[in-house]
Amino acid sequence: MIDKRFDFGMKERIDRYLTELIRLGGSDLHIKANSPVYARVNGDIMPISMEEFSKQEALNFAKEFTRSRFQELVENKDIDLVYVLNENYRFRLNIFFQIDGVSAVFRVIPTEIKSIEELGLPENIRKITELKRGLVLVTGITGSGKSTTMAAIIDEINNKRPEHIITIEDPVEFVHKNKKAIINQRSLGQDTPSYARALRAALREDPDIIVVGEMRDLETIEMALHAAETGHLVISTLHTLDAKETINRIISVFPPEEQNRIRIVLASVLEAIVSQRLLKTKDGGRRAALEILYKNERVSTLILEKREHEIAQVLEEGEIYGMQSFDQAILDLYKAGLIDEEEALRNASSRGDLALKIREHQDRVKKAVVGESEEGVIELKL
Secondary structure, eight states: OOOOOOOTTHHHHHHHHHHHHHHHTOSEEEEEBTEEEEEEETTEEEEEEEEEEOHHHHHHHHHHHHGGGHHHHHHHSEEEEEEEEETTEEEEEEEEEETTEEEEEEEEEESSOOOHHHHTOOGGGGGGGGOOSEEEEEEOSTTSSHHHHHHHHHHHHHHHOOOEEEEEESSOOSOOOOSSSEEEEEEBTTTBSOHHHHHHHHTTSOOSEEEESOOOSHHHHHHHHHHHHTTOEEEEEEOOSSHHHHHHHHHHTSOGGGHHHHHHHHHHHEEEEEEEEEEEOTTSOEEEEEEEEEOOHHHHHHHHTTOGGGHHHHHHHOGGGTOBOHHHHHHHHHHTTSSOHHHHHHTOSSHHHHHHHHHHHHHHHHHHHHHHHHHHHHHHHO
């Protein structure tokens, strides 16, 4: 039988941990039954308090933070929520059951939406903010900054275009205020039961742009493709590593007899794929390296002809279209002095190729320095 008691002092305890997380500049707080409290700071997990949560304390925490939705947690074994610490800090909260009891992860949601410039994103990403229709995908592993990048893109559009933007998220993370655009934000569970239902409804709500927090299943992907086909700009995310894997993932979700049709649709509506990885910078922070694929005739042909393996070559040769590969982005960060060689090679798609390009850059720098020294000596002799 489930213990119905609440421990309303739990909020003060959690708020204390969250305040320390913010002080450290961390991104995630981990609560686990029979365990100390951990945080992720600059990409690394570290203990933030040696106070252990007993199994009962972890359960009481779940009851207090879910309140009327506790039964939903019991039935589904996990739940997504938003927790507001104060007017400056909000958190995406996932509570779930695991073998030792209850665990939870708080993810910081910055209230300030940073611009493309402030995030240090490449200038060629602005092409997305000029698109009127089609499908744009922002991809990467969990914690790679997809939501932050997508928020910057939406904010840029909001600053310069009178559009109607509908976002469907689980939960709503960055809160956008109306500027030039009208923005309606819907949260799963609170405002709509599912992505697919909200997408169907969105098509009747006079949207220009539809933002889907994540394309999780066949029905949501089908609806997103349909929305893009009917003349809307659809922006969404996927947990995929790069453009090639993203294309394969979308197509493979569908039954074999449907895949040729989906290839035709995707080749038509896909406008851009932005994949990203977070790299550690020399000063202890993190910076996103972006692979950017924009659609052109060649990309559409590769999708139609099942030649996704050639996408990497398109990225390397597509600078004129605003494209770039991961290794090009990582090399730019290295040349700018933001990351060291070890971090660059650790995150490379082709370690050997990037190592060669780094050596070539180092040789050019050395020659330039020697040239300057020799000129200085000549001047002294004169």
